[in-house]
Amino acid sequence: MLNYSSSEENYIKTIFHLQGEDGNVTTNELADRVKTKPASVTDMMKKLKSRKLVNYQPYKGFRLTPDGRKVALGIIRRHRLWEFFLAEKLKFKWDEVHEVAEYLEHVSSKKLVDKLDEFLGFPKFDPHGDPIPDTNGKMENSRQVNLADWPVNKPAIVCQVVNQSTALLELLQHKKITIGTKLEVKKKFGYDDSLEIRIQKQLPVTISGQLAQTIFVNHG
């Protein structure tokens, strides 16, 4: 199995995140995300094309090839497993795991990653609720629904929180909401989109519509 530089891996991973089901990725988009200049992106795309990891025609944007997608899923697997390790075993906070995982993800020993996965008990989701690909690149596509759209009185499990700012984390901690929290929506107020929710058997609490929109849940 070939090996890629950290730089190549960062481009590959970012293309994966930017290209949706079908869309193309543009030079400027990618330059923004990997914090480099468009000229550097063009250089790298030529290289990745020659390695058959992206389909690329000048001025037409690019997408990962099936091979590129496999490489991307491997990087994402490592990133999310390390994030899980940092949060679960080393007691890092949510908003601290990503930065360190950016480095650990580039250590690409297959044996290391598979043994880590086993040690962690084959987790299905990282601390932000994103699914972790298995050895073969398969991952749950967690049919997750925004809490703002969840019906009243239906059990739900928090499975993802988008936008991982420290301010958001603070609010979630105060409300005692975390990945895995079981709750039900008790009331919805159309006036300001606020919700009244009940966590487990505790007293109901109110959360704003803005907060609800950052929270995604599963069928509990």
Add this chain to the structure above:
Amino acid sequence: MLNYSSSEENYIKTIFHLQGEDGNVTTNELADRVKTKPASVTDMMKKLKSRKLVNYQPYKGFRLTPDGRKVALGIIRRHRLWEFFLAEKLKFKWDEVHEVAEYLEHVSSKKLVDKLDEFLGFPKFDPHGDPIPDTNGKMENSRQVNLADWPVNKPAIVCQVVNQSTALLELLQHKKITIGTKLEVKKKFGYDDSLEIRIQKQLPVTISGQLAQTIFVNHG
């Protein structure tokens, strides 16, 4: 705190291992160890000198400065903590941990390393019995004695095994000897330097003088 490239770190770490208490390191020695050419070593020494990590005069060899020593101990700390993690938590074999630790050692987040240390229970020795520096660079200098020189009927704990070949590992596993094993030497045979040892309360077994010389022990 400044950051060094993987390449710089490999040179620094290797100089630490090569320079003893007082000796100087030579260009060819270092080139051999870091698997590069003498010309590259000279280039790097100029750079490390300008960063005040080594003392270096052309043609006179080099040594780490106190700052360089601190950096080296940080790298060695990371290397050995990861080796311990791999062996203890991920169940890697002795002879598999080093290769992966060569990569993990270059992830230099202080928070990561200190939390890993805590998670592992502040281990004092890596799987090969080498001491692990603490956050301040202090480590046990394990007054270890070769098993061949150990007195009869005195409790000992295996703390290091030199020469980590797979063949040696296989033999040690068969004899059920590992780091931390408690044993006593029961008899010494001058004819072929073989020893009879007793592990814990088990029946005595015989080991060759050659094997005994690879094993170092502490006062049990």
Add this chain to the structure above:
DNA sequence: AAAATAATTTAGACAAATCTAAAAATTTAT
């Protein structure tokens, strides 16, 4: 359909880390 604007690529330069081949310094042998 031009002209203006925006996006992308090319050209040329640079820093890091490495190499080979040649020059210089040091050490060893005669």
Add this chain to the structure above:
DNA sequence: ATAAATTTTTAGATTTGTCTAAATTATTTT
């Protein structure tokens, strides 16, 4: 003390990844 051998350094080139500035292509406006 020379000469020979060894070690070390320098000079010049190469690869990877980046940048700025200029040229090219595509898109949007008029």
